[in-house]
Amino acid sequence: MSTGLWGYGNAEGYNPGSDLTGFRVEAEDGHIGKVDKHSEEVDSAHIVVDTGPWIFGREVLLPAGTIQRVDTGEKTVWVNRTKEEIKNSPEFHRDKHIDDPDYRHQLGGYYGGIF
Structure with a gap:
């Protein structure tokens, strides 16, 4: 399991192979939605949240x-x-960005840059 921004290595309670689909997602300042999709791809792991x-x-x-x-x-x-940081994130379009390395770089x- 990779660490850093594109890995689950620092997530307390995360077990590789876990299905996070449908889990509630909480930002530092409140509820933001539910996990719609997640990936464990090495150096590209992520969750897609339906807000x-x-x-x-x-x-x-x-x-x-x-x-x-988790x-x-x-x-x-x-x-x-925070909710504001997530709200202001680069716009995501599932059909366009899910496997786009340029979008992941952006x-x-x-x-x-936000820590």
Whole structure:
């Protein structure tokens, strides 16, 4: 399992192979949505969060390195970013960005600069 921004290595309670789909996602300052998809790809691990009505149904892609903790009993993922940081992240379009290395580079620059 890789560490850094694109790996789950620093996420407390994360077990490789876990299905996070449907888990609640909590930012540092409150609920932001549910995990719609997740990936464990080496150096590209991430979750896609459906924000529902919070930001008008927008989906956001969060690098796995933003995950602080996973509680499988509570089905909750906590990320180390604020709602505002996530809301202002580069726009995500599933059909266009899910496997786009340029988008991951842009997102890595955005989240990598916020610690």
